Structures are given as C-alpha cells and as structure tokens.
Amino acid sequence: MPIDFEKELNPAQLEAVRHDTGPLLVVAGAGSGKTRTIVYRLAWLVEHGVPAEDILLLTFTRKAAQEMLKRAEEILKQPLAGASGGTFHSFAYSVLRRNPVGLGMAGGFSLLDRGDSEDLVGRIKTDLGLGKGERSFPKKSTLTDLITKSRNKELAIAQVLEQEAFHLTPFAGDIETLAREYGRFKKEHALLDYDDLLFGLEALLASDQALRRVLRARHGYLMVDEYQDTNLVQARIVRLLAGEAGNVMAVGDDAQSIYAFRGANVANIMNFPKIFKDARVITLERNYRSTQPILDVTNAILSGARDKFEKRLYTKRSGGEKPRLVTPLSDQSQARLALERIIELARRYPLHEIAVLFRAGYQSYPLEVALTRLGLSYRKYGGARFHEAAHVKDVLAYLRLARNPSDLVAWQRVCAHVKGVGPKTTGRIVRAVLNPDQDYLAKARKKHPDLTELLAELDLLRRTNPSPARAVERINAFYAPKMAERYPDDHPKRQAGLDQLAQIAAAYSDLETFLADLCLDPDTQAEPHRSDCLVLSTVHSAKGLEWKAVLVIDLVEERFPSKKAMSRDEDLEEERRLLYVACTRAKESLSLFSPATVFSRFSGFSETVAPCPFLLDLPPGSVERWQESYAGGVSPAGGAADRDRDPDQGSRPGPVDPARLGYCRHKIFGQGKIVAKVPPNKFRVNFPGFGLKVIVGDYLEML
DNA sequence: GGAGAGGGCGTTTTT
DNA sequence: CGCCCTCTCC
Numbered sequence: 001m002p003i004d005f006e007k008e009l010n011p012a013q014l015e016a017v018r019h020d021t022g023p024l025l026v027v028a029g030a031g032s033g034k035t036r037t038i039v040y041r042l043a044w045l046v047e048h049g050v051p052a053e054d055i056l057l058l059t060f061t062r063k064a065a066q067e068m069l070k071r072a073e074e075i076l077k078q079p080l081a082g083a084s085g086g087t088f089h090s091f092a093y094s095v096l097r098r099n100p101v102g103l104g105m106a107g108g109f110s111l112l113d114r115g116d117s118e119d120l121v122g123r124i125k126t127d128l129g130l131g132k133g134e135r136s137f138p139k140k141s142t143l144t145d146l147i148t149k150s151r152n153k154e155l156a157i158a159q160v161l162e163q164e165a166f167h168l169t170p171f172a173g174d175i176e177t178l179a180r181e182y183g184r185f186k187k188e189h190a191l192l193d194y195d196d197l198l199f200g201l202e203a204l205l206a207s208d209q210a211l212r213r214v215l216r217a218r219h220g221y222l223m224v225d226e227y228q229d230t231n232l233v234q235a236r237i238v239r240l241l242a243g244e245a246g247n248v249m250a251v252g253d254d255a256q257s258i259y260a261f262r263g264a265n266v267a268n269i270m271n272f273p274k275i276f277k278d279a280r281v282i283t284l285e286r287n288y289r290s291t292q293p294i295l296d297v298t299n300a301i302l303s304g305a306r307d308k309f310e311k312r313l314y315t316k317r318s319g320g321e322k323p324r325l326v327t328p329l330s331d332q333s334q335a336r337l338a339l340e341r342i343i344e345l346a347r348r349y350p351l352h353e354i355a356v357l358f359r360a361g362y363q364s365y366p367l368e369v370a371l372t373r374l375g376l377s378y379r380k381y382g383g384a385r386f387h388e389a390a391h392v393k394d395v396l397a398y399l400r401l402a403r404n405p406s407d408l409v410a411w412q413r414v415c416a417h418v419k420g421v422g423p424k425t426t427g428r429i430v431r432a433v434l435n436p437d438q439d440y441l442a443k444a445r446k447k448h449p450d451l452t453e454l455l456a457e458l459d460l461l462r463r464t465n466p467s468p469a470r471a472v473e474r475i476n477a478f479y480a481p482k483m484a485e486r487y488p489d490d491h492p493k494r495q496a497g498l499d500q501l502a503q504i505a506a507a508y509s510d511l512e513t514f515l516a517d518l519c520l521d522p523d524t525q526a527e528p529h530r531s532d533c534l535v536l537s538t539v540h541s542a543k544g545l546e547w548k549a550v551l552v553i554d555l556v557e558e559r560f561p562s563k564k565a566m567s568r569d570e571d572l573e574e575e576r577r578l579l580y581v582a583c584t585r586a587k588e589s590l591s592l593f594s595p596a597t598v599f600s601r602f603s604g605f606s607e608t609v610a611p612c613p614f615l616l617d618l619p620p621g622s623v624e625r626w627q628e629s630y631a632g633g634v635s636p637a638g639g640a641a642d643r644d645r646d647p648d649q650g651s652r653p654g655p656v657d658p659a660r661l662g663y664c665r666h667k668i669f670g671q672g673k674i675v676a677k678v679p680p681n682k683f684r685v686n687f688p689g690f691g692l693k694v695i696v697g698d699y700l701e702m703l
Numbered sequence: 704g705g706a707g708a709g710g711g712c713g714t715t716t717t718t
Numbered sequence: 719c720g721c722c723c724t725c726t727c728c
Contacts, residue, residue: 060718089718114717122722131723135711139722194718262717360715382716422705520718540716562715578716601719602713709725 003043003075009036016249016282017041023246023276025227025269028253029313030298030584031289031546035068038223038251042072045221046080053082056219056241060226062086062521064544068225084219088234089194090520092201096192097512099211102204108512109190110400110407111519115388117193118144120409123423124181130174138168138175147179151195152231152263164568189406198233205240216243226544227252227272231263239275246276255302258540258578260570287313289546291320294590296622298583304617305576322673322686323583323590325615325623326634330606331554331598333628335366338551339374341591342534345549349589351376353548355535357582359560363553364536371534382538387518391483391494392501396515398475399468402461403512406434414458417482418450468505468514476502539582550586552579555594555612576614592623621672621686636676664700671703 009017013033016026017040028034038057046052059065065085073080084091093111100106112120122140131137138146146168150160157179158172168175186193192200205212222242224230227250230238242248250272257266273279287295295313326341328334338356345354358364361383371378386392397413404410408430415426425444429451432440445452457478461471476498483498484491508514535547554560561575583590594615597606625637664685665671676684681697 087718133724135723197718259717261715362714385717420705424704538716559715563713564715574716704728706728707726709723711723712721714720 012284013037017044021247023279024249025272025281026251028284031287032284039068039071043076052080054220055083057085057223089197092197105190109192110404112191112193113519116409154232189408222248224250228254228257228269229259229264230268235268256581260574287315289587291317293322294586297323300618301580322624325592326626328595328628331595334593334595335370339370349548351532351534355547356551357539358553377533378536379533380536382541395475420448468508468511472502472505539578546585548587549589551591552582553593556609579614663703
C-alpha cells in the first residue's frame with residue numbers, strides 16, 4: 001500500500017517532500033514537523049526509485065540520523081539498506097580513514113577528543129615555557145578553546161582575542177606560536193582533533209578530483225539537518241559534496257542557532273539561496289508540538305530578541321495549562337519543588353515524557369541527589385561524559401597505542417603510571433621506540449622496572465590483535481592495580497565503569513571503529529537503556545527532542561544565562577535562543593524555576609540572585625506565577641504573603657485553587673484563566689497577552 | 704627530572 | 719571542592 005503523502009503532511013511539508021532535485025532550503029520553526037518532513041522526504045525518494053545508498057543524511061548527532069532512517073523504514077515498510085547518515089565529523093572520519101594517504105597519514109591516525117587536545121596543548125605550553133611565572137597567562141582549557149575557536153570561525157587568534165577576551169590580547173603572539181606548534185605536533189604524530197576532521201575532509205575534497213567525483217556519485221542526494229548550526233568549513237563541505245547540480249536539501253531554523261560558541265554561523269542558512277542559485281525556500285510555521293499558552297511564552301521570549309526573527313509560530317492546539325513560573329526561596333528548595341512537580345506530572349504522563357532542562361551539567365546535581373534518595377530513575381544527557389573519566393581514558397590510551405605507535409598523547413597517559421617516569425622521560429622513551437634505540441630503552445628499563453612490563457603488554461596487544469572486548473579485558477586486568485593505587489577511595493566504582501566499557505566494546509569487531517565511536521558519538525554510553533525514566537538534560541543536548549512536560553531550572557543571572565555570556569550582547573542573544581529552544585521542547589506542560597537565592601560554593605553562602613532577564617519580557621498574564629513562602633509551601637504569587645500579614649481574608653483576593661476556578665472568556669481580552677475571586681462580584685483573571693485584570697463577573701463567560 | 708605538598712582561584716554549552 | 723600552578727626535596 002503506497003504512502004498517502006497528502007494525508008500525512010501539510011501543504012508546505014508536502015512541497016518540501018515532493019521537491020524534485022536541486023537545492024532546497026527548508027526553514028522550519030520549532031515543532032513544525034521538521035523531522036517528519038525529512039523522514040517523509042526519505043520515503044518519497046525511495047518510493048520514487050532513488051536507491052537508498054544514494055542518500056546521505058548529515059545531522060547533528062548520530063542518534064538523530066539513525067532515528068530518522070529508522071522512521072523512514074517504518075513508514076516504507078522496507079529496509080533502507082545502504083543509506084548513510086551521521087554527523088559531519090563521523091562522515092569526515094569515515095572518508096579520511098579510507099583515504100589516509102591524501103591526508104599525509106598513510107599509517108593511520110588517532111583521534112583526539114577535547115580532553116586529549118587540552119592535554120597536548122598543556123604539554124606544549126610547558127615545553128615552550130609559555131606563561132611561566134605569568135599569573136594571568138590563560139590555562140590549557142582556555143587556550144584550547146581559543147585555538148579551536150580561531151579555527152572554527154576562521155579568524156586569527158588576535159581577532160578572536162579582540163572579540164571575546166580582550167584582556168588576553170597581550171598574549172596574542174604567544175598563543176599564536178602555541179597554536180602553530182600544536183598543529184605541527186599533531187601532524188607529526190598522526191593525530192587529528194575534531195577540527196582537523198572537517199578541514200581534512202575539505203582539503204581532500206578540494207584537491208582530489210577523482211575522490212570528489214566518486215563521493216558525488218555515491219551520495220547524489222544530500223540532506224543536511226540543523227543547518228543553522230553549521231560553521232564555515234561545513235558549509236564549504238556541503239558545497240563540495242553537492243557539486244554543480246547542488247542537489248542538497250538543507251533544513252534549519254535561525255531562531256534555534258545555539259552553537260555560535262563553536263563557530264556555527266547563522267549566515268550559512270541566510271546565504272544558502274545565494275550560494276546555491278535558484279534554491280527553493282520553504283518555510284514551515286505551523287507548530288504541531290505545543291499548546292497555545294506555551295507558544296505564547298516562547299514567542300514572547302523571542303520577541304525581545306535584538307535581531308527579530310520574522311517567523312511567528314502558531315498552532316491549532318488551543319487550550320492547555322498556562323506555563324508556570326515558580327520562584328523557590330533557594331536552589332536547594334528548587335530541587336524539592338521540582339521533584340514535587342515531577343511527582344505531580346508523573347500522575348498524568350509516563351516518566352520518560354517528563355524532562356528537566358538546565359544550562360550546564362552541574363546544575364542538576366541537587367536534583368539528582370533528591371531523585372536518588374527517592375529511588376526515582378533518571379537518564380542524564382550532556383555534562384560530563386563517560387569516556388572522559390580519567391580511568392576510562394587511561395584504558396583507551398593503551399588501546400590507541402596498539403593502533404598508532406606515534407600517538408604521543410596516549411604515551412603520556414600510559415607512562416604516567418610508570419613510577420619515576422614523567423613527561424620528559426616519556427618523550428625520550430617514545431623517541432627511542434619510534435627510531436629504535438635499544439640501548440636507551442635497555443637503560444631506561446633497568447632504571448624503571450615498570451616500563452618493561454608496560455612495553456611487553458603493548459607488544460602483546462599489537463601482536464595478537466585481539467577483539468575490542470578482549471583487548472579491553474586484558475588492559476583492564478593490567479590497569480586494575482594501578483587504578484586501585486591511584487584512586488584509593490572510589491576504585492570499585494571506577495572498576496564498574498571499566499566493566500561497562502568492556503560491554504560497549506563487545507559490540508565492535510574492530511578496535512579502530514570502537515575508539516573512533518567513543519570519540520565521535522556522545523551516545524556511546526555505558527548506561528543500560530532504561531525505558532521509563534525521567535530525563536535530565538542540558539538544553540544543548542535536548543535539541544531536536546520533545547516531551548509532554550518540561551521543567552527548566554536555575555533560571556537566574558549567571559547560571560542561565562551563564563556568567564560568561566552576560567557581558568557580550570551577542571552571547572546574551574544566544575542565551576535567549578537557548579531558552580527559546582528549552583521552552584519549545586514542551587508539548588503540554590512547561591514549568592520554569594527561578595530561585596531567589598543560590599548557594600555559592602566559593603563563598604560558602606547562599607546569595608541573592610536576579611532572575612533570568614528574558615523572563616522579564618514575559619507578558620504578565622502569560623505565565624502563572626508561583627512563589628515559595630518562608631513557611632515552605634508554594635502558592636500563586638502575592639497570595640500567601642498577603643494572607644500571612646492580614647488574617648482578614650474576606651476583603652482581599654486570597655489564594656485560591658486555580659483548578660477550581662477554571663477558565664473564562666472576555667469579549668475583548670479573549671480566553672483567560674481565573675486566578676482569584678475578588679468579592680463581592682469580581683474576578684482576577686490572567687489573559688494571555690494582556691496580563692492580570694480584575695473584571696466584574698457579569699462581563700465574563702465561564703468556561 | 705619527578706613526586707608530593709601547599710596556595711590560589713574559578714564553574715558553559717559539544718563534535 | 720577540585721584543578722592547576724609553584725615550590726621544595728629527592
């Protein structure tokens with residue numbers, strides 16, 4: 001039975017899905033059925049005779065690509081064998097791995113994740129003697145940040161400093177030297193960081209005409225999701241892959257651009273029609289996800305934006321509860337109130353339809369403690385990653401050396417566990433290993449007995465070439481005593497992590513893919529998939545997802561927006577879009593938490609904080625305001641305090657149970673929610689867009 | 704050149 | 719608190 005595209009899609013979606021060939025840009029507002037459009041487009045192509053293997057779908061996470069391909073298979077009721085999907089980085093990796101010669105790394109290469117890059121930058125910084133005795137010289141994480149920013153934005157270090165860290169401009173020369181040395185070092189030791197994958201692919205495509213032809217023929221139908229978050233080199237890669245024919249469909253939403261910090265350039269989506277001549281542009285504005293009260297709030301957040309966006313989402317999902325804005329007394333009580341709200345919501349929704357979102361990974365800790373105490377299971381996305389834990393990285397370093405003997409970053413890690421050997425000696429050992437100098441090695445082995453054991457272990461690994469699972473097991477056994485010594489307090493817990501690593505490895509047949517996946521796929525996580533549990537996530541990791549109920553916590557200055565974004569206008573605007581992304585994840589219920597005080601670990605005290613500035617843009621009636629009183633309960637703002645001061649409740653609007661009073665309609669203000677009864681005959685009503693009004697009951701139609 | 708002790712200091716987001 | 723840099727002693 002053929003798919004009834006007309007029935008399943010609205011006219012704009014249908015137009016995008018039925019698009020023939022040539023460039024197409026779909027500007028898709030939040031919740032406008034973007035994923036659906038891509039999925040049906042995949043199905044349409046296959047149903048109209050396009051071989052699945054001609055399709056390449058580039059998305060922001062690998063999970064997103066897999067999900068879309070899977071859904072297309074479901075509606076097609078046939079496997080989409082051969083279609084490729086993944087991130088720019090994973091695609092780049094797979095091309096480069098098959099063409100290492102063009103890269104100048106014929107012997108293979110290792111990937112550096114963020115932590116590896118930082119380690120290397122730190123190493124070079126020390127070796128060059130930069131910042132010695134200079135207190136204000138940036139540390140390795142800042143340096144790595146600046147270097148990758150300069151590459152992603154394609155600006156000189158000095159320019160990046162001028163724009164984002166003016167106080168560091170005196171060090172521009174030193175940082176440039178460092179960046180150059182970092183680049184040289186990676187080349188010499190066959191190491192690629194995230195940026196190298198993209199630039200390497202671009203260089204390869206640009207220089208190798210034959211390869212370009214092969215790839216264009218292989219991936220005749222190119223689709224790129226989240227186009228607003230591509231950077232300059234990614235846009236050029238798209239152009240190189242799409243070629244003259246420009247058979248590419250780009251999908252994105254300028255209002256959801258939240259990766260400028262990593263070089264994403266909104267101009268890419270704006271310029272798409274210029275780069276690809278005669279591109280068709282289709283805009284999806286009808287929202288299918290959220291109820292109108294939620295959209296009222298998200299539109300309000302966006303309406304305060306410095307650069308106004310022309311889209312305005314609308315929905316036919318009328319009704320629904322008004323979003324709540326809760327003001328807990330502190331971040332500690334925020335955890336408690338959020339938990340109470342979650343429990344309340346859990347009566348209406350399955351747990352996996354509820355998500356708590358936040359700006360940074362650490363912000364969920366108090367809530368995690370509370371959840372654990374209650375025995376409520378949750379899954380956390382974003383923040384510290386499993387494979388970034390030191391002990392996991394240690395084990396992976398041994399494996400990396402089995403593939404790439406010149407991987408000095410890995411050598412540094414493994415040698416750190418050889419007693420008496422530090423950075424300098426490691427360097428000498430590695431040189432002796434690569435340009436065999438058995439005399440030196442013999443001397444070193446005599447001096448450091450652990451070294452013999454290490455080299456033997458690595459040799460064994462190289463010689464026997466075991467399966468990833470077997471290799472992890474072997475290394476675990478080798479590493480376990482070192483770990484116990486280094487982490488006396490919690491090594492059992494770490495051991496459990498390594499056992500999980502072995503589990504993950506079991507799914508792979510070759511070591512190289514296993515290592516690359518850990519680096520390239522944030523979802524290669526250890527946690528067994530639990531089906532019904534609450535979701536905790538950073539807003540960035542929540543991109544593209546949706547839940548029935550969403551809670552956003554820590555909506556206060558210096559947390560959301562983050563402290564670092566408070567000083568620059570551009571950064572602040574990105575935080576606004578970030579809040580927009582957070583709120584547009586909600587389908588039916590949205591709760592915003594803005595604690596009055598937060599605990600500062602630095603001072604050891606709770607400090608008063610200002611609410612997130614974007615909340616000030618909300619029209620008074622668009623949210624239901626709840627405040628925690630000193631007595632501990634929450635009640636509609638104003639209510640509890642008034643009552644406590646004035647025992648004579650009859651003459652003023654007391655706190656009421658909003659559910660009991662319900663909704664009403666007014667001729668001019670439209671539908672509103674009754675917040676309080678004002679005796680003798682008036683009501684206090686929240687009208688979306690108009691705010692709080694006191695109206696005589698005769699003028700209201702009760703709903 | 705390495706290991707371990709002591710003081711200063713600052714919390715983003717991700718491939 | 720935890721990282722990172724510096725200082726001291728082996």
